[in-house]
Amino acid sequence: MRRRLHVGLILALWLSLWLPPGLSPGGPIGVAQADEKLIIEAALDRQIVDPMLAAFAAENPQIDLDYRDRSTLEVDQRARDHAKPPDVVISSAMPWQMALSNEGLAQPLEAPEVDQWPAWAKWRDEVFGFTFEPVVIAYRLELASHMPPPETHRDLLDLLTHYRQWLDGRVVSYSPRDSGVGYTLLQQDARYTPRMWDLIAAMGAANVQLEPTTQRMLEGLSDGRYWLGYNLLGSYALLWAQTHPDIIVQVPNDYSLVLMRMAFVHRDAPHPAAARRFVRFLLSQRGQHILAGQTPLFSVRDDVIGPYTAQRLRDQVGDHLYPIPINATLLAFVDSLRRQAFLRRWDREIQILSE
Amino acid sequence: MISSRTSLKRRLTLWLIVIVAGLGTLLLIEAYTSARKAADRAMDGQLEAASLTIAESLQWPEGKPTLEMPASALQILATRWQERVFYWLQADNGVSITQNADLPITAAMQEQARHQPVYLDAVYDGRPIRLSGREVDSAGWDTQEPVQLWVGHTRRGRDLLAQELFRKSATRFAAMVLITAALVAIAMRTMLAPLRRLRQALRDRRADDISPLTLGVPQEMQELIETLNRLFADQRHHRDALLRFIADASHQLKTPLAGLQSTSELALTRRDPDAWYQALTTVHDSAERTSRLAGQMLSITRLQHLAPGHGRQPLMLDQLMREVAIDWADRQDSRDHDLGLAIDVDTPVWVEGERWALHELLNNLIDNACRYTPPGSEITLGLTIDDHDGDAERVILTIEDNGPGVDTESLARLTQPFERGQRQDTHGSGLGLAIADSIADRHGSHLTVSLRDPHGLRVSLTLPRCAPFEESET
Structure with missing residues (x-):
């Protein structure tokens, strides 16, 4: 025996x-674990965020990453799709992300990374602003040979007033109708200063062109179709400027909005474990280190060192960076009545000088 | 239930625990409810502020209500606990103006809000929420349709606040319980100290110590001490009686024995057979008396030590009396007396008793009467109905004589052993009435001795009648 x-x-x-x-x-x-899926619906260019995704994939080879890059409004729709919910939702349309959380579509995350995350960059431990992207002015290099390059919002208004003929049809900005980011930025601008409407009117007078994405604006600038762009996402613009030396990126000197990309784990995530792992990775020191070193998205964490960190940006630009606050005020922006009223006013103001 | 043998301390503790647990549960429930109410009161203020802020932003351009949602209102609504926020704005005609959630607002709720702002609990999306509704109306040049504005948020902050308040209450309560427990423990020690002292005092007592206890104890225990002291006093009394009885008995026995000794000594000095004969007769009489005395003493001791009520059964008292009377009529001792029997009741008279004892009682009473009355006296054994309560349930057994009686002072002492009512002229031992009294006592009665007019003595006792004993008939 x-x-x-x-x-x-x-x-x-x-x-x-x-x-x-x-x-x-x-x-x-x-x-059996090798084909664990992770569906990410993101309004974030894949090529920009690729180093992050690669690092995550290297650390988690068992997770089959399905990264879907879409526009902000599309991402919002996908997140509301009850039949096929994604695992992680990432978007720069901050009010819409807040609205999703407010509607209960996000699930809270419990992790040490969450506890360490700064309070101003998270909401209900559900939604996290994990980038720190300044909103910038971009112009063609040759603009400087014709007029003083703009450094502030006031400069911009002056240029539009004094060089209207020159700039006619060559100014580009976000379409508030087609882009959640553009709408958010304008709303936030209007909160800070009522003179924003003068700027809108001046842009209208200069026959401003409206694009749905920063990428399209940058392409137009490089093509020579546009000379001056307002309210571009600094992250894209800075990356573009690296390979296109004829494009100058200017962080406004009077005040500069800062947009934060917001991520959350969907309440009905089909692969919650992988989703949580991914968001934790975004917030972790390692994730943020990659963000700061290999993407122009700027890390939020203080303990991360690299070319692209919020701290370094503050050091360079000064203390006039105004992050769009992550709180319930953003919910007012997605109120349909308020949105309609804002767009109506936008339509009115943009034509006010043309007539 | 709690056995009466459980220690007092444990019983007190158990009761205290029961009381504290009961009261505590009630208090904690109350604390929880009031904590929630307090939290609701505090946070309803936020709802009100947000609601007013939104109401302030309402406008009626061209008579139609419209709103530019003020961002600050939502921030107020979210509070620092980052609640999910809900709002719902509806025109009077039921058309939604703007809303961010399909709040579960019923017609009844709307009707309530029409008169004054209301605050309600509701469930939305499977979660409890708090809602506030109000009707907004504004003066203007044109008639404006009123609108209903409802705002709400989740309960996280309220729950946390309520929890905090409740925790504080619970902590206070726990502290109170601990302090009370400590105080009660001390109090219990103090309260139970007299008991311990009493126990110590009793333990330290010598077995034959029957002096009264003197202990400083609380009023409630004073009764116990008094009872104990009464018990001790009884014991002392009993012992005294016993010692007296022994002393008396020795004395009673000593006298005839001394007589015997002196008579026999005197006889031994004589050579005359006649004198011997005389002396022997005296010795014989004396020995007989002594023997009877010893028998009586034995009898009274036996009566006092037998358990009462043993061997009782229904018997016909009148028949017994008749037998005893006939028996006595034949005896030498009663030859000089006029012994009569007067049964003045419907016979038979059934009483419950011990036959031998009642026999003894009657013997003693008659013997006593014969001894202490001069020859020729009338002795009557009687049985009458006790008409005090009028129901003929009791009978009185009497024996009367027309002898000299006793003086009033001795009357009460007659039933005590060796009491002869100041009479030294008889051969009686003084035990007869004492024995009779013991027997009466065994039957739940007692002897009553009274004087007769003009002279004579009457001894009586009352006995309850009982149902006839059927078997004895057959």
């Missing part, structure tokens, strides 16, 4: 030695 037991034991040991590591019981990587 005892001898047979020994034989069994030895057999088991021998078998376990011969099993490939992936098949051994309790091994780190199981075949």
Whole structure:
């Protein structure tokens, strides 16, 4: 009896030695786990965020990452799709992200990274602003040879007033109708100063062109279709300027809005474990380090060092960075009545000088 | 239930625990409810502020209500606990103006809000929320349709606030309980100290110590001490009686024995057979009396030590009396007396008793009467109805004589052993009435001795009648 037991034991040991590591019981990587999916609906250019995704994929080879890059309004629609909810939702349309959380579509995250995350960059431990992207003015280099390059909002208004003929049809900005980001930025501008409407009127007079994305604006600038762009996302613009030396990016010197990309784990996430792991990675020191070093998205964390950090940006630009606050005030922006009223006023103001 | 043998301390503790637990539960429920109410009161202020801020922003351009949602109102509504916020604005005609959630607002709720601002609990999206509704109306040049404005938020802040308040109450309560427990423990020690002292005092007492206890104890225990002291006094009394009885008995026995000794000594000095004969007769009489005395003493001791009520059964008292009377009529001792029997009741008279004891009682009473009355006296054994309560349920057994009687002072002492009513002229032992009294006592009665007019003595006792004993008939 005892001898047979020994034989069994030895057999088991021998078998376990011969099993490939992936098949051994309790091994780190199981075949069954290899195809764990993770669906991310994001309004964030894949090429920009790629280093992050690559690092995450390297750390979690068992997770099959399905990253879908879309516009902010599309992302919002996808997040509301009850039939096929995504795991993680990332968008720069902050009010819409807040609205999703307010509607209960986000699930709270419990993790040390969440506790360490600054209070001003999170809401209900559900939605996290994980980037720090200044909103900038961009112009073609040759603009400077014709007029003083704009450094502030006031400069912009002056240029539009004094060089209207020059700039006619060559100014570009976000379409508040087609872009959640553009709408948010204008709303926030209007909160800070009522003179924003003068700027809108002046842009209207200069036959401002409206684009749905920063990317399109940058392309137009490089093509020479546009000379001056207002309210571009600094992250995209800075990356673009690296390869296009004819484009100058200016962080306004009077005040500069800062937009934060917001991420959350969907309440009905089909792969909640992977989703939580991904968001934790976004907030972790390692994730933020990659953000600061290999993307122009700017890290929020104080303890991260790299070319792109909120701290460094503050040091360079000064203390006139105004992050769009992550709080319930954003919800007012998505109120349909308020949005309609704002767009009506926008329509009125943009034509006011043309007539 | 609590057994009466459980320690007082444990019982007190148990009761205290029961009371504290009961009261505590009530108090905690109350604390919880009031904590929630307090939290609601505090946070309803936020709802009101947000609601007013939104109401302030309402405008009626061209008579139609419209609103530019003030961002600050939502921030107020969210509070620092970052609640989910809800708003719902509806025109009077039921058309929604703007809303961010399909709040569960019923017609009844709307009707309530029409008169004054209301604050209500509701459930939305599977979660409890708090709602506030008000009707907004504004003066203007044209008639303006009123609108209903409802704002609400989740309860996280309220729950946290209520929890905090409740925790404070609970902590206070727990502290109170601990302090009370400590105080009660001390109080219990203090309260139970007299008991311990009493126990110590009793334990330290010598077995034959029957002096009264003197202990400083609380009023409630004073009764116990008094009872104990009464018990001690009874014991002392009893012992005294016993010692007296022994002393009396020795004395009673000593006298005839001394007589015997002197008579026999005197006889031994004589050579005359006649004198011997005389002396022997005296010795014989004396021995007989002594023997009877010893028998009576034995009898009274036995009566006092037998458990009462043992061997009782229904018997016909009148028949017994008749037998005893006939028996006595034949005896030498009563030859000089006129012994009569007067049964003045419907016979048979059934009483419950011990036959031998009642027999003894009657014997003693008659013997006593014969001994202490001069020859020729009338002795009447009687049985009458006790008409005090008028229901003929009791009978009175009497024995009367027309002898000299006793003086009033001795009357009460007659039933005590060796009491002869100041009479030294008889051969009686003084135990007869004492024995009779003991027997009466065993039957739940007692002897009453009274004087007769003009002279004579009457001894009586009352006995309850009982149902006839059927078997004895057959």
